[in-house]
Amino acid sequence: DTEVTQTPKHLVMGMTNKKSLKCEQHMGHRAMYWYKQKAKKPPELMFVYSYEKLSINESVPSRFSPECPNSSLLNLHLHALQPEDSALYLCASSLTGTPDTEAFFGQGTRLTVV
Amino acid sequence: GENVGLHLPTLSVQEGDNSIINCAYSNSASDYFIWYKQESGKGPQFIIDIRSNMDKRQGQRVTVLLNKTVKHLSLQIAATQPGDSAVYFCAENIRGGYSTLTFGKGTMLLVSP
Numbered sequence: 001d002t003e004v005t006q007t008p009k010h011l012v013m014g015m016t017n018k019k020s021l022k023c024e025q026h027m028g029h030r031a032m033y034w035y036k037q038k039a040k041k042p043p044e045l046m047f048v049y050s051y052e053k054l055s056i057n058e059s060v061p062s063r064f065s066p067e068c069p070n071s072s073l074l075n076l077h078l079h080a081l082q083p084e085d086s087a088l089y090l091c092a093s094s095l096t097g098t099p100d101t102e103a104f105f106g107q108g109t110r111l112t113v114v
Numbered sequence: 115g116e117n118v119g120l121h122l123p124t125l126s127v128q129e130g131d132n133s134i135i136n137c138a139y140s141n142s143a144s145d146y147f148i149w150y151k152q153e154s155g156k157g158p159q160f161i162i163d164i165r166s167n168m169d170k171r172q173g174q175r176v177t178v179l180l181n182k183t184v185k186h187l188s189l190q191i192a193a194t195q196p197g198d199s200a201v202y203f204c205a206e207n208i209r210g211g212y213s214t215l216t217f218g219k220g221t222m223l224l225v226s227p
Contacts, residue, residue: 004157006157031212031213033213033215040220041219041220042203042217042218042220043158043203044217045214048213048214050212055212056212056214058214090157090158097212097213098212098213099145099146099208099212099213099214100145100146100165100207101213102148102160102163103148103160103213103215105150105158106157107155107156107157108156108157110155
């Protein structure tokens, strides 16, 4: 199994809603990541979890709240988002959190904030 | 301005041609590089990687070249096929610490039959 699975594939939410994005991998990877990708732009790192601990937060607004319940799961809780937060949210995992390991990406959740 | 980056650099080739996609990176401390392919509506897919102690690495139909002197990376695709049509990103990782992939701007490859 070399897959990173993200749900839902599409999400439309209002600015007052609370929703969560989910990510799952069963490759035994101990590092997991959230990236944000706007149209025609490269992915931008948001968070890094290593061994279920938040290691890096790239100055992401608090309306995005990550959670790593166990080594296979990564969530991104969303609250009070703005329309400019509409984007493709990508989850990735790698064997370790060191910089020389390949990261595998999920298919992403296409988020639209209305 | 706001319009910068809305139009990806595009490389158009005929099926069977060889393609070369280029990438400039900025950080001299980067020592691990990956090329990703991203098809429309999908997540980035790993193609090939290279460490800074190498200047060339070959995979199946793909070759990555690294020139650390001018901080330049290239991806060569041999006998390009319509299924190779996608956006290609180079990504760099900095020595030490945690993995924090920084992606380049991307190049759209269009392959005509």
